[in-house]
Amino acid sequence: xxxxxxxxxxxxxxxxxxxxxxxxxxxxxxxxxxxxxxxxxxxxxxxxxxxxxxxxxxxxxxxxxxxxxxxxxxxxxxxxxxxxxxxxxxxxxxxxxxxxxxxxxxxxxxxxxxxxxxxxxxxxxxxxxxxxxxxxxxxxxxxxxxxxxxxxxxxxxxx
Amino acid sequence: xxxxxxxxxxxxxxxxxxxxxxxxxxxxxxxxxxxxxxxxxxxxxxxxxxxxxxxxxxxxxxxxxxxxxxxxxxxxxxxxxxxxxxxxxxxxxxxxxxxxxxxxxxxxxxxxxxxxxxxxxxxxxxxxxxxxxxxxxxxxxxxxxxxxxxxxxxxxxxxxxxxxxxxxxxxxxxxxxxxxxxxxxxxxxxxxxxxxxxxxxxxxxxxxxxxxxxxxxxxxxxxxxxxxxxxxxxxxxxxxxxxxxxxxxxxxxxxxxxxxxxxxxxxxxxxxxxxxxxxxxxxxxxxxxxxxxxxxxxxxxxxxxxxxxxxxxxxxxxxxxxxxxxxxxxxxxxxxxxxxxxxxxxxxxxxxxxxxxxxxxxxxxxxxxxxxxxxxxxxxxxxxxxxxxxx
Numbered sequence: 195x196x197x198x199x200x201x202x203x204x205x206x207x208x209x210x211x212x213x214x215x216x217x218x219x220x221x222x223x224x225x226x227x228x229x230x231x232x233x234x235x236x237x238x239x240x241x242x243x244x245x246x247x248x249x250x251x252x253x254x255x256x257x258x259x260x261x262x263x264x265x266x267x268x269x270x271x272x273x274x275x276x277x278x279x280x281x282x283x284x285x286x287x288x289x290x291x292x293x294x295x296x297x298x299x300x301x302x303x304x305x306x307x308x309x310x311x312x313x314x315x316x317x318x319x320x321x322x323x324x325x326x327x328x329x330x331x332x333x334x335x336x337x338x339x340x341x342x343x344x345x346x347x348x349x350x351x352x353x
Numbered sequence: 354x355x356x357x358x359x360x361x362x363x364x365x366x367x368x369x370x371x372x373x374x375x376x377x378x379x380x381x382x383x384x385x386x387x388x389x390x391x392x393x394x395x396x397x398x399x400x401x402x403x404x405x406x407x408x409x410x411x412x413x414x415x416x417x418x419x420x421x422x423x424x425x426x427x428x429x430x431x432x433x434x435x436x437x438x439x440x441x442x443x444x445x446x447x448x449x450x451x452x453x454x455x456x457x458x459x460x461x462x463x464x465x466x467x468x469x470x471x472x473x474x475x476x477x478x479x480x481x482x483x484x485x486x487x488x489x490x491x492x493x494x495x496x497x498x499x500x501x502x503x504x505x506x507x508x509x510x511x512x513x514x515x516x517x518x519x520x521x522x523x524x525x526x527x528x529x530x531x532x533x534x535x536x537x538x539x540x541x542x543x544x545x546x547x548x549x550x551x552x553x554x555x556x557x558x559x560x561x562x563x564x565x566x567x568x569x570x571x572x573x574x575x576x577x578x579x580x581x582x583x584x585x586x587x588x589x590x591x592x593x594x595x596x597x598x599x600x601x602x603x604x605x606x607x608x609x610x611x612x613x614x615x616x617x618x619x620x621x622x623x624x625x626x627x628x629x630x631x632x633x634x635x636x637x638x639x640x641x642x643x644x645x646x647x648x649x650x651x652x653x654x655x656x657x658x659x660x661x662x663x664x665x666x667x668x669x670x671x672x673x674x675x676x677x678x679x680x681x682x683x684x685x686x687x688x689x690x691x692x693x694x695x696x697x698x699x700x701x702x703x704x705x706x707x708x709x710x711x712x713x714x715x716x717x718x719x720x721x722x723x724x725x726x727x728x729x730x731x732x733x734x735x736x737x738x739x740x741x742x743x744x
Contacts, residue, residue, distance in 0.1 A: 197652075204725075205725065205726065208725065212725075212729065215659040216652035216653070217655075346395070348393055349391070350390060351702060352373070352392045353373050353479060353529075
């Protein structure tokens with residue numbers, strides 16, 4: 195297990211000096227490790243975990259399940275690549291189980307997202323069926339708990 | 354009118370309120386203070402433990418337990434001690450489940466200390482030993498531990514304080530507030546001094562799980578011939594983040610534990626039942642959670658130690674507990690002065706070292722039982738504070 199990656203998963207904004215202190219190494223070493231992970235494509239980028247609905251009430255996110263008809267000579271990759279080109283699409287996963295692709299779509303209204311699915315995704319060759327699930331509430335994402343009382347109940351000073 | 358001053362015995366009236374308490378009042382009077390003063394984990398009790406407690410409540414297991422605690426819990430404690438400190442205790446006769454480590458300390462002292470007895474207490478240390486010795490009519494004799502010795506108790510310092518009246522030695526390691534640990538070779542030195550005497554040892558090992566730099570905790574009890582003179586005190590508060598459950602234990606030689614059990618029986622009856630059931634789960638299936646918490650503490654520890662040294666406050670590297678104990682003598686202020694000004698100027702609360710005994714003067718206790726973000730914010734403010742007072 196890579197401890198540096200663990201720390202970055204929790205908080206990617208820690209400085210190299212802070213990371214170095216926590217890992218018991220030098221700043222230069224941390225910088226080198228990060229550069230290597232980035233160049234090897236192991237760290238793909240850094241983003242913030244945002245409680246989206248609290249920032250923009252009109253924003254909606256949906257998870258779309260897609261069943262795909264296997265096509266001769268073509269895997270799932272072609273379809274996945276087509277889907278991920280749309281700007282509305284945040285993520286695309288190939289899954290085991292009852293359906294094949296899971297696609298996250300963001301839009302400014304339920305209608306827009308639903309139309310995107312019916313007009314763009316359902317119409318694609320190889321798509322057998324889609325099921326759209328809108329996210330109503332976020333409880334936990336990337337190990338961060340949303341909407342919970344986070345006040346420290348411990349007393350200010352204790353022995 | 355009742356004259357309460359006459360009514361209440363002097364030995365109770367003479368107990369000084371904890372210096373920590375006084376400081377708490379100051380911290381509370383200032384709006385928006387961020388604290389580095391808490392002596393308890395910021396982690397929640399592992400979910401498996403909380404879930405077990407809920408299950409036990411649902412089943413309605415709310416009666417008293419055996420005086421010394423649920424036998425299944427005592428067995429789990431015996432297994433834990435065997436594995437962690439390589440010492441065997443009979444769960445039937447040599448282990449008592451107590452209301453936190455605090456009760457175990459009190460019961461052990463009351464069992465051992467007679468009027469006029471002396472109890473040696475290394476300082477700086479946790480605040481409860483001296484008052485509890487005093488209540489028994491004994492005298493707590495502080496032994497100063499020093500920065501030069503990494504706040505360890507040395508054989509020479511110990512020898513100097515032993516008199517014919519010495520009844521017991523308290524060994525509070527890993528130490529609150531200094532974070533010092535005693536490695537095997539340091540304990541051996543102490544054992545050498547005590548061999549051939551009747552001096553008992555109260556080994557308060559509540560922070561035993563929190564050791565760093567590969568320095569696994571060693572108990573005084575596991576040293577050759579020391580089991581017979583040692584009462585091991587430990588608990589669930591720190592290691593399993595279970596402070597509010599109030600559960601600890603004492604383990605020691607049967608002739609002592611038999612006497613101690615009588616006190617426990619009359620004072621407490623039995624420790625909280627739900628907590629006891631939950632503690633079995635903690636011991637039997639939460640090793641991974643403990644390791645994870647310790648790893649997290651360790652990273653914060655390095656961050657904070659470096660933080661203080663970088664800002665010019667000499668901070669020895671603690672190898673246990675979750676405190677650092679930087680020296681603030683370079684500021685020219687007393688501990689209390691430093692802490693008060695830091696609260697008023699920068700709204701950061703740390704505890705004056707002097708609250709843990711006179712020898713803590715010149716130091717402050719900083720807890721790192723906080724998130725990294727909280728720690729870096731607070732360290733930033735302390736850095737600003739130092740710059741401003743330099744002017």
